[in-house]
Amino acid sequence: MRPTMKDVASAAGVALKTVSRVVNGEPGVHPGTAERVRAAIDLLGYSRNESASVLRRGRTSTVGLVIEDVADPFYAALSRAVEDVTTGYGCLLLSGSSSEEPARERELVRTFCARRVDGLIVVPAGDDHSYLRPELDAGTPAVFVDRPPGPGVDVDTVLSDNAGGAGLAARHLVARGHSRIAFLGDEPSIFTASRRLHGYRAALGHLYDERLVAMRAPSLEGVRADLDRLLALDRPPTALFTGNGRLTVTALRVLGGRPAPALVGFDDFELADLLVPGVTVVAQDPAGMGRVAAELLFRRLHGDTGPSEHPLLPVRLIPRGSGELPP
Structure with missing residues (x-):
């Protein structure tokens, strides 16, 4: 017994x-x-008996986390930081990957809410979050991270300075003598991709040329086609700014064996410092984003009813050689 x-x-x-x-x-x-x-x-x-405890307290001591892809190093670091904070508060973290599919995001959130999680941390895949309104109205707090929620949902949101980081990259290349700087970005409908395009364009000013921009979901075939087109221009780019880690790695694969343009990538990645030359990057702090988001959530769970907060985390440029190559 x-x-x-x-x-x-x-x-x-x-x-x-x-x-x-x-x-x-x-x-x-x-x-x-x-x-x-x-x-x-x-x-x-x-x-x-946790079940009895739940009935007494009205809490399950669980938190739901929806990310894009647990296999992505960026989201793995973010998820681990959320888990560390959650565990520190004596709670259990439930997590799932949306695979950048809005329907999958909704399904995960609804599943977590059916299990009566105390709160939610969401990296959104879509831009319609009206489905969350009943949960928010019922008192379940939610924090969005990396991207904001859609219109009509005002909750705590933790973002990186995407536009500022892209501006850092563009100005760094211009300062090294480059005036033809291409941008490879993710789908323009993705918040982070559009903000990075905005920062790149604003920093270049009159040097901006829309023919040097290519935006689509990262794939080997797509990046190869985009680079072939860019390098075949009458005035090809002498520098390349890649909008996320997957695009940076894919571009390096495609460029293998070719005379490489100067390169700055958004997001650091493993072994970037060991390549020759090392890859210059704009580094985010995914672990910091996860910690800030989780601490915000637990403040709400412990009774903070103040206005929603929108911290913007700084990024930093790490020069390693690839972004310092001359035209």
Whole structure:
């Protein structure tokens, strides 16, 4: 038979309320008494009934996280940071990948809510989040990260300075003498891709040439076709700015064996510093984004009802050689 809290109280020679305080981490128990209770818990193999606890507190001690792809190093770092914060608050993290599909995002969020998660952290795939309104109205807090929610949903949102980072990359290349700077970006409908295009265009000013821009989902075939077109122009680019880590790695594969243009990529990636030359990048802080988002969520769970917050995390340029090549 599974041991009960009453069994622990009997074994430790204390009142039932004392065991409850120790199990729930409440103050007011003498250290020696608490140690005796924990020894009885270990001896009996007692574990508290979380289902009963949920019924008493109205909480499940779980958080739902929706990201784009757990295999992507950026989202893996973000997810781990969220998990570390969640665990620190004594909660369990449930997570799933949307694969950049709005329907999958909605399905995951609804599944988490059906399991009565206490709160949600969402990297959105779509731009319609009206489906979340019933959950928000019912008091389930949500924090969006990396991209904002769609119109009509005002919740805490943690973003990187995408436009500022793209401007850093473009100005860095211009300062090295480049005036023909191409941009390979992701789908223009994606918030981060559009913001990076905006920052690149604003930084170039009169040097901007729309013929040097290509935006589509990253693929080997697509990047090869775009680079073939760009390098065949009458005035081809002497520098290339890639809008995310997958595009940077794919462009490096395509350019292998060719005379390479100067290159700056948005997002750092593993082994970027070991290539020859090392790849100059604009680095985000995905772990920082995850920590800030999770801490915001737990502030809401602990009663903060202030206006929604929209922190913008800084990025930094890391010169390694590829972005410093002359025209």
